Amino acid sequence: MDYEALYKDKLTSADEAAKIVKNGDWIDYGWTATTPVAFDAALAKRMPELTDIKFRGGILMWVPEIFKIDEPAKHLTWNSWHMGGIERKAATQGFAFYAPIRYSELPRYYRDSENPGDVVVMQVAPMDEHGFFNFGPSASHTMAACERGKCIIVEVNENVPRCLGGFEEGIHVSRVDMIIEGDNPPMAELGGGGAATEVDQAVAKQIVAQIPNGACLQLGIGGMPNAVGSLIADSDLKDLGVHTEMYVDAFVKIAKAGKINGSRKNINRGRQVYAFAAGSKELYDYLDNNPECMSVPVDYANDINSISAHDNFISINNAVDIDLFGQVNAESAGTRNISGAGGQLDFVLGAYKSKGGKSFICFSSTFTDKQGQLQSRIRPTLSNGSIVTDTRANTHYVVTEYGMVNLKGLSSWQRAEALISIAHPDFRDGLIAEAEKMGIWRQSNK
Secondary structure (H helix, E strand, O other): OOOOHHHHHHOEEEEEEEEOOOOOOOOOOOOHHOOOOOHHHHHHHHHHHOOOEEEOOOOOOOOOOOOOOOOOOHOOOEOOOOOHHHHHHHHOOEEEEOOOOOOOHHHHHHOOOOOOOEEEEEEEEOOOOOOOOOOOOOOOHHHHHHHHEEEEEEHHHHHHHHOOOOOOOOEEHHHOOOEOOOOOOOOOOOOOOOOHHHHHHHHHHHOOOOOOOEEEEEEEOHHHHHHHHHHHHHHHHHHHEEEEEEEEEHHHHHHHOOEOOOOOOOOOOEEEEEEEEEEOHHHHHOOOOOOOEEEOOHHHHHOOOHOOOOEEEEEEOOOOOOEEOEEEOOEEEEOOOOOOOHHHHHHHHHHHHHOOOOEEOOOOOEEEEEOOOEEEEEEEOOOOOOOOOEEOOOOOOOEEEOEEEEOOOHHHHHHHHHHOOOOOOOHHHHHHHHHHHOOOOOOOOO
8 A cells, every 4th residue: 555645645625624514414533642733723713604513622722723713612511531620611601611521431432322423633643654643742532533533534633742652643644535734733732731839849849758759650640640740750759650630730840850650550561551641841752652652542541441550550649629528629610611621530449449449539628710719629518510520429538738638438327527637727617517407416426
């Protein structure tokens, strides 16, 4: 097969590719850092003449051109597998909505769906000598979407890192319908949630003290996981492994400090496994053609059995708030969606199933609301409409700047007592009073 000839035969412009979209279509719009750029600009020019175009994607890292048209809600809906700030703003304008699902289920959803999609388009790395386009840092569920999509369009970008892996990290030119050569924009960078605060550092120190040599790590995004990463990089820990949903900059820092070699991993020894990545240019450069890093689909990375196959698995994630029963909300502020289910519950379950494994849900004890009032993240009950990401039966370690508690196996009064002990001191008496009203506070407790 002459791959170059096939490539040239399928090569087209973004404007021509955008003509394939028709009213009522479902369009998969890449994932995070590989959301299309040239195709997006071309389709935005057509959007005013189209109606009922339904997009799927997630964690947008820039505002797509399709969002900038007049009255987008009259022409499109954005259906997000995991929302970020751009999508939250679009939700307030009435055209973005969250699609609740465990992230690990996405590949099966596409393969089993009665609505597989009309167009699948994403940025990819340039075709290699074997005729493959690499999905870059977005293996995720991309192959599953391509398998069922009616029209596959790849937008080639020379700056997309070639992320190596075991399987489903790229697509062959023979399976592609259209090829666009874009303007090669630089990879969009994603911040790590800001510099670590004193609270982040206080939480991180407690968690790092629980990590043994040879542990396998999963880190979420944000100030606290980054603070943990920085402390690990500066620690005496060694022989660490990585098996994570999202590959973040903290892993690069730990790896460059010589702490990661994967030598004690039970599976994929020596490999840093991840489903997708987003971060700085340093991160993309580190992943590019790096055989130590293993790009895999999310149904493998987030599979509870894959996670638990590693001894001493350490999972570290953030939360919005928690109630006195141990129910963790990591997705919403009441009915206002913030992010999504992601893979947090998978890693909470997988870490506990791991021999010696631990999962940590960490957050600051308080936050300041829009009225400037200090509020506790440890609440008597979750507020109306808040989402339970991790059920009370599954929550393991919970950490604030005031301490760490292990909720596993505790009865309701023990949970209340433990969680109140790590709440901000200004809120403890109020929480005790509420616990008494709910019948989960023993009279002997002080």
